[in-house]
Amino acid sequence: xxxxxxxxxxxxxxxxxxxxxxxxxxxxxxxxxxxxxxxxxxxxxxxxxxxxxxxxxxxxxxxxxxxxxxxxxxxxxxxxxxxxxxxxxxxxxxxxxxxxxxxxxxxxxxxxxxxxxxxxxxxxxxxxxxxxxxxxxxxxxxxxxxxxxxxxxxxxxxxxxxxxxxxxxxxxxxxxxxxxxxxxxxxxxxxxxxxxxxxxxxxxxxxxxxxxxxxxxxxxxxxxxxxxxxxxxxxxxxxxxxxxxxxxxxxxxxxxxxxxxxxxxxxxxxxxxxxxxxxxxxxxxxxxxxxxxxxxxxxxxxxxxxxxxxxxxxxxxxxxxxxxxxxxxxxxxxxxxxxxxxxxxxxxxxxxxxxxxxxxxxxxxxxxxxxxxxxxxxxxxxxxxxxxxxxxxxxxxxxxxxxxx
Amino acid sequence: xxxxxxxxxxxxxxxxxxxxxxxxxxxxxxxxxxxxxxxxxxxxxxxxxxxxxxxxxxxxxxxxxxxxxxxxxxxxxxxxxxxxxxxxxxxxxxxxxxxxxxxxxxxxxxxxxxxxxxxxxxxxxxxxxxxxxxxxxxxxxxxxxxxxxxxxxxxxxxxxxxxxxxxxxxxxxxxxxxxxxxxxxxxxxxxxxxxxxxxxxxxxxxxxxxxxxxxxxxxxxxxxxxxxxxxxxxxxxxxxxxxxxxxxxxxxxxxxxxxxxxxxxxxxxxxxxxxxxxxxxxxxxxxxxxxxxxxxxxxxxxxxxxxxxxxxxxxxxxxxxxxxxxxxxxxxxxxxxxxxxxxxxxxxxxxxxxxxxxxxxxxxxxxxxxxxxxxxxxxxxxxxxxxxxxxxxxxxxxxxxxxxxxxxxxxxxxxxxxxxxxxxxxxxxxxxxxxxxxxxxxxxxxxxxxxxxxxxxxxxxxxxxxxxxxxxxxxxxxxxxxxxxxxxxxxxxxx
Ligand SMILES: Cc1cc2nc3c(=O)[nH]c(=O)nc-3n(C[C@H](O)[C@H](O)[C@H](O)COP(=O)(O)OP(=O)(O)OC[C@H]3O[C@@H](n4cnc5c(N)ncnc54)[C@H](O)[C@@H]3O)c2cc1C
Numbered sequence: 048x049x050x051x052x053x054x055x056x057x058x059x060x061x062x063x064x065x066x067x068x069x070x071x072x073x074x075x076x077x078x079x080x081x082x083x084x085x086x087x088x089x090x091x092x093x094x095x096x097x098x099x100x101x102x103x104x105x106x107x108x109x110x111x112x113x114x115x116x117x118x119x120x121x122x123x124x125x126x127x128x129x130x131x132x133x134x135x136x137x138x139x140x141x142x143x144x145x146x147x148x149x150x151x152x153x154x155x156x157x158x159x160x161x162x163x164x165x166x167x168x169x170x171x172x173x174x175x176x177x178x179x180x181x182x183x184x185x186x187x188x189x190x191x192x193x194x195x196x197x198x199x200x201x202x203x204x205x206x207x208x209x210x211x212x213x214x215x216x217x218x219x220x221x222x223x224x225x226x227x228x229x230x231x232x233x234x235x236x237x238x239x240x241x242x243x244x245x246x247x248x249x250x251x252x253x254x255x256x257x258x259x260x261x262x263x264x265x266x267x268x269x270x271x272x273x274x275x276x277x278x279x280x281x282x283x284x285x286x287x288x289x290x291x292x293x294x295x296x297x298x299x300x301x302x303x304x305x306x307x308x309x310x311x312x313x314x315x316x317x318x319x320x321x322x323x324x325x326x327x328x329x330x331x332x333x334x335x336x337x338x339x340x341x342x343x344x345x346x347x348x349x350x351x352x353x354x355x356x357x358x359x360x361x362x363x364x365x366x367x368x369x370x371x372x373x374x375x376x377x378x379x380x381x382x383x384x385x386x387x388x389x390x391x392x393x394x395x396x397x398x399x400x401x402x403x404x405x406x407x408x409x410x411x412x413x414x415x416x417x418x419x420x421x422x423x424x425x426x427x428x429x430x431x432x433x434x435x436x437x438x439x440x441x442x443x444x445x446x447x448x449x450x451x452x
Numbered sequence: 453x454x455x456x457x458x459x460x461x462x463x464x465x466x467x468x469x470x471x472x473x474x475x476x477x478x479x480x481x482x483x484x485x486x487x488x489x490x491x492x493x494x495x496x497x498x499x500x501x502x503x504x505x506x507x508x509x510x511x512x513x514x515x516x517x518x519x520x521x522x523x524x525x526x527x528x529x530x531x532x533x534x535x536x537x538x539x540x541x542x543x544x545x546x547x548x549x550x551x552x553x554x555x556x557x558x559x560x561x562x563x564x565x566x567x568x569x570x571x572x573x574x575x576x577x578x579x580x581x582x583x584x585x586x587x588x589x590x591x592x593x594x595x596x597x598x599x600x601x602x603x604x605x606x607x608x609x610x611x612x613x614x615x616x617x618x619x620x621x622x623x624x625x626x627x628x629x630x631x632x633x634x635x636x637x638x639x640x641x642x643x644x645x646x647x648x649x650x651x652x653x654x655x656x657x658x659x660x661x662x663x664x665x666x667x668x669x670x671x672x673x674x675x676x677x678x679x680x681x682x683x684x685x686x687x688x689x690x691x692x693x694x695x696x697x698x699x700x701x702x703x704x705x706x707x708x709x710x711x712x713x714x715x716x717x718x719x720x721x722x723x724x725x726x727x728x729x730x731x732x733x734x735x736x737x738x739x740x741x742x743x744x745x746x747x748x749x750x751x752x753x754x755x756x757x758x759x760x761x762x763x764x765x766x767x768x769x770x771x772x773x774x775x776x777x778x779x780x781x782x783x784x785x786x787x788x789x790x791x792x793x794x795x796x797x798x799x800x801x802x803x804x805x806x807x808x809x810x811x812x813x814x815x816x817x818x819x820x821x822x823x824x825x826x827x828x829x830x831x832x833x834x835x836x837x838x839x840x841x842x843x844x845x846x847x848x849x850x851x852x853x854x855x856x857x858x859x860x861x862x863x864x865x866x867x868x869x870x871x872x873x874x875x876x877x878x879x880x881x882x883x884x885x886x887x888x889x890x891x892x893x894x895x896x897x898x899x900x901x902x903x904x905x906x907x908x909x910x911x912x913x914x915x916x917x918x919x920x921x922x923x924x925x926x927x928x929x930x931x932x933x934x935x936x937x938x939x940x941x942x943x944x945x946x947x
Contacts, residue, residue: 069934109704110807132706162648173648175656176625187932191900192893197805199622199839199877201611201660202885202892203919204901208624208656212649229706252566258589258677260745298749305746351567351645377567377647402650420650425638430651432907437900439932448651 051094057221065188076215078154084146086447114224117156136228138165145335162212165332166263175211177226183218186438215444217437231293236319241285244356248376250313259302263291264375271371343382344389344408350401352377391416458548476518483507495536495543504545511556513669521637532663534606537598540882542662574605590675593620605668611660613878615711618836624659631670635909663915665908679744688735688768695737696811698764699835710744712836719830726791729784788832796845804868805877808838825860839877881919
């Protein structure tokens with residue numbers, strides 16, 4: 048059992064990192080630890096648990112900005128935002144259940160460190176795009192800050208973007224500032240039924256290429272649709288293709304009608320309303336339910352949208368796969384059964400432009416398979432140099448992303 | 453502002469360096485004659501000028517990489533340059549440096565409507581991208597006022613903004629990928645037609661890196677379908693304060709307009725005299741608020757904004773009823789910089805960003821500072837995201853005025869930071885705001901930023917003298933000072 052340090056403030060966190068640096072002890076850096084199963088296992092002797100750094104420190108709804116200590120539960124942030132009809136527009140997924148952890152337990156620091164984003168990614172961007180400011184501790188046991196609390200800022204390098212998606216390997220974030228946005232007044236979902244993957248992605252492209260400001264574009268092949276808790280979707284008995292529209296009521300109604308007409312060439316068009324619509328997009332966001340059996344390895348593939356169906360078809364010929372699509376086809380959630388390497392070799396071999404991350408698998412598989420997409424030598428070397436310049440002794444989540452990173 | 457002392461020994465090798473560069477870029481691509489070098493002596497920040505040692509204009513990524521590899525080996529500094537419209541001196545040449553111009557990289561490589569993106573060489577203009585896809589009803593959203601001239605590579609290097617960034621994001625939110633040549637001659641690709649990075653988000657830090665991390669040789673951007681309609685409101689207010697309140701109230705009401713721009717009295721008068729846009733001259737502040745989307749939505753939001761404006765005391769409120777009228781509202785705003793250029797021999801454009809609620813206070817203080825420094829100021833700016841552009845009017849031919857203008861600018865930027873804002877919202881630090889960085893960042897902050905630079909360019913050969921007030925050597929930055937850690941901190945809870 049690892050020794051866990053649970054600092055109560057940024058000063059104590061600094062003290063812990065300083066101690067680890069002096070003795071070159073690896074620290075397993077985490078918020079609530081819900082995503083510890085993501086990335087390569089660290090097996091550190093010491094863990095730095097940041098859940099004690101909790102609390103919203105500034106929330107100015109009229110300025111669209113919120114600051115919090117990094118260990119603040121997402122649930123607390125959600126609650127504060129809902130009360131003011133606002134949201135984190137990147138639609139942070141709750142991957143707890145996918146990774147065998149409790150639901151709704153993550154922290155804002157963990158969400159940003161993994162740069163996760165839900166279906167609205169295609170319209171509003173990822174966590175990185177909403178991350179305005181940060182205070183962090185480097186592996187040199189020095190505090191540094193970057194960014195600020197305003198949306199438009201080019202003063203110095205944007206280290207927020209670098210820390211987003213660094214999985215705690217470059218710095219221990221202690222305080223973060225994010226942009227928040229008004230919650231849409233109305234949401235509707237247009238459905239197409241029974242399309243094969245390739246046709247579905249064409250339909251999604253047609254929707255995304257319209258001026259109707261689509262904020263979600265997903266496709267569930269029949270097996271995935273069957274797993275939905277939304278009875279209309281699971282009961283369809285066919286593939287379900289979903290397109291989300293958000294905004295002021297009259298605008299959504301108008302766009303919905305236009306889109307239905309424009310998509311009529313793809314077959315019968317249906318609609319999901321209010322809470323059914325919310326439930327479906329939540330399932331798509333959180334993934335766990337739709338990928339099925341928990342013994343399958345789960346991959347997240349980011350590809351050019353039109354390349355999605357071809358890739359899944361090719362993989363289907365060599366692996367036992369189940370898939371569903373988000374981001375207009377550009378995000379593929381792929382569940383693989385029966386392959387010793389989780390399907391890594393086949394997936395990475397078939398992938399063109401894009402990347403594949405092994406999101407869920409046994410630690411034994413994650414220890415030997417490259418969890419993150421391998422990089423070409425020049426880029427891998429550059430990434431290593433970045434790591435060395437933030438964490439020269441490799442004490443922050445060493446090896447979490449790749450050997451030496 | 454002082455640039456680093458030029459290295460005489462490098463200047464002494466000028467001939468040899470030019471010859472080596474000619475081997476890489478044959479023909480007209482290497483410029484050494486003083487006449488021709490003059491065209492490159494400054495960027496949009498014209499107060500600072502310096503002839504480059506040599507200009508090189510490569511036309512392929514391989515040539516760029518070879519130039520960098522050679523300069524790396526020979527210890528020669530390199531300054532990348534797009535169109536040279538930058539306003540912070542980022543492309544200011546160095547006396548002992550090679551200026552690497554990307555003007556020949558002017559081709560669009562791929563228009564991919566299905567995947568909603570365009571792949572372009574870095575020297576393509578910002579507007580060139582929109583023009584290439586406009587026939588199909590698409591556009592590239594970030595729209596700096598310099599869009600006919602500035603390059604997409606320069607936009608990425610500066611993380612440029614524009615009127616539409618309030619709703620559609622800055623360059624950083626619209627770039628999908630780049631090809632980057634590193635100072636050591638290696639070429640890396642960051643991102644592509646897919647979303648998000650597969651490792652560290654290096655694309656995120658290269659965007660806005662002001663030519664200090666690598667030379668961008670290819671850019672992939674996302675394109676959007678044009679909204680069905682756009683209409684604008686022209687709102688006049690009796691005070692800067694009431695206009696500022698209106699800006700804050702619109703955002704607080706959950707409305708994110710396509711654009712929300714503000715002009716103060718001096719700017720309104722200068723613009724009206726120049727383009728006769730029909731602006732009211734009896735108001736202290738003017739807001740242009742544009743709503744875009746389907747007609748039903750635009751009509752609805754126009755009414756909401758109109759009600760908010762009335763509540764905040766607007767004395768004029770006009771709504772565009774035709775495309776021609778909408779464009780006429782914008783005509784004055786778009787011509788505001790040259791309009792100010794007509795009423796003053798010189799002007800200097802500042803670029804701080806502040807929390808919106810501080811707009812009125814900062815404008816008030818700016819007026820007071822104008823009196824203190826004895827120089828006029830006009831304000832034209834991106835009010836929706838709190839990005840100020842005070843234009844300080846001066847005459848460089850009058851002794852001491854340039855210095856006064858600079859001191860005035862410094863006071864404004866300090867004020868921005870003091871109220872919770874930042875030194876630069878979209879124009880970059882460059883040489884202009886370099887020495888002010890410590891107002892916003894402490895030494896450890898700046899050192900960590902420079903360590904990122906060390907990962908890309910350990911010998912500090914790429915665009916040195918920009919962004920950072922003190923250049924530390926990477927060896928020094930890499931040294932570890934391990935302190936404390938002996939006692940196992942008794943107070944820290946462990947489990
Ligand atoms: C009239 C006017 C209006 C303007 N309006 C706006 C505005 O509304 N919004 C805004 O954000 N800016 C504005 N600007 C500033 C300027 O146009 C932008 O910063 C623009 O992005 C600079 O592009 P450029 O091609 O001219 O770059 P340059 O000025 O040539 O270079 C800018 C910086 O980028 C680096 N660089 C250029 N190309 C590359 C490359 N390929 N690889 C690596 N580094 C590179 C240079 O080293 C330099 O540091 C305005 C400027 C003017 C003159």
